[in-house]
Amino acid sequence: MSKSFAVIGDPIDHSLSPNIHSAAFREMNLDSSYIAYRIPKGELEEGVEGLKKIKITGFNITIPHKIEMMKYLDKTDESCSLIGAVNTVSNTDGVLKGYNTDMDGFLDPFKKKKLNISGTKVLLLGAGGAARAIVAGFAKEKAKIITIANRTIEKANTLSEFAKSIGLDAVPVKIQDVGDTAKNYDIIVNATSIGLQNEPSVISLKGINEKTIVYDIVYMPMNTDFIKKAKEENATIIYGYEMLLGQAVRAFEIWHGIEAPYNAMKKALLGGF
Numbered sequence: 001m002s003k004s005f006a007v008i009g010d011p012i013d014h015s016l017s018p019n020i021h022s023a024a025f026r027e028m029n030l031d032s033s034y035i036a037y038r039i040p041k042g043e044l045e046e047g048v049e050g051l052k053k054i055k056i057t058g059f060n061i062t063i064p065h066k067i068e069m070m071k072y073l074d075k076t077d078e079s080c081s082l083i084g085a086v087n088t089v090s091n092t093d094g095v096l097k098g099y100n101t102d103m104d105g106f107l108d109p110f111k112k113k114k115l116n117i118s119g120t121k122v123l124l125l126g127a128g129g130a131a132r133a134i135v136a137g138f139a140k141e142k143a144k145i146i147t148i149a150n151r152t153i154e155k156a157n158t159l160s161e162f163a164k165s166i167g168l169d170a171v172p173v174k175i176q177d178v179g180d181t182a183k184n185y186d187i188i189v190n191a192t193s194i195g196l197q198n199e200p201s202v203i204s205l206k207g208i209n210e211k212t213i214v215y216d217i218v219y220m221p222m223n224t225d226f227i228k229k230a231k232e233e234n235a236t237i238i239y240g241y242e243m244l245l246g247q248a249v250r251a252f253e254i255w256h257g258i259e260a261p262y263n264a265m266k267k268a269l270l271g272g273f
Ligand code: ATR
Pocket: 125, 126, 127, 128, 129, 130, 131, 150, 151, 152, 155, 175, 191, 192, 193, 194, 202
C-alpha cells in the first residue's frame, strides 16, 4: 500500500524535507509520497486530525509547533520526553508516537567523520530549543564541560541547570562576555539564529586552530560569517546541512525500518542550495 508523509509548520514553502525524502523514496523504489503542509499557529489540533483522517504514515514538525505537538501524542520516545519537544511522528493505526531527532541529527556528523566528543571542552552559543537538544547530545557523548553563552543570561542559567541534571558540567555566560576565549575550547557550536539573515558572527574566533571543531546549525546560507571566520583559522568545519541530513536520515529509518540512502538524500539536499 502506498504511504504518505508530510512536514507541518508555518512558514513551510522553503522546506527542503520534501526533496530529501522524495529522493530517498526514488532511490529505494518505495511507493511513498512526502508533502509540505502549512498549518498556521493555533490550528494544530485540526491539522493533526486531518492528517489522521488521510491515514498519514508519518510526519515532521517544525516551527512553531514542536512543543505544542507534544499534547497530541499517544506515546513518546525517550529523546522526545528528555528534550520536551517533538519533530518526528509515526502513525500506527491512529496511534501517534513522537520522537526528537535533533540530538541524533546533531551528533551524526561527528560519527560520520570520527570526531571525538568524550572529554572535550565545548562552547555553545544559544540557549533555545535547538540548544537544549545539543546539550543532551554532549551529555550523552560525555563531553567534559560546556560553556553556554546566551544573550539572555536567564536562559543560559536554566539550560546549564538542565545540563548538570543530566550529568554534564556547565557554566552560563553572557554572549557579549565570550570575548577572545574561543581558543580555550575544542568544540564551538552556533545554535542561535544569527547568520540566517547574513549577520556577522557575534563572537571572535581568533586563535583557534585546525583541531578546533566549529559547527554552525544555521544551514541557509551554507557559508555563514561564523563558518567563514572559522575557515580563515583553518578549523574543522561542520555545516548546518549535515545536521539537517542527519535528522532526515533518522526520521526515514524510524518510518521505514530500513537503512536510509544517505548519498541520495545528501545529493537532493545540496541540490536545494
Ligand atoms: P531554536 O528553536 O532555533 O533554538 P529559539 O528557541 O527561538 O530557536 O532560540 C533562538 C536562540 O537564538 C536564542 O538563544 C536567542 O537568544 P535569546 O535567548 O537571548 O533570545 C538567540 N538569538 C536570536 N537572535 C539573536 C541575536 N540577535 N543576538 C544574540 N542571540 C540571538
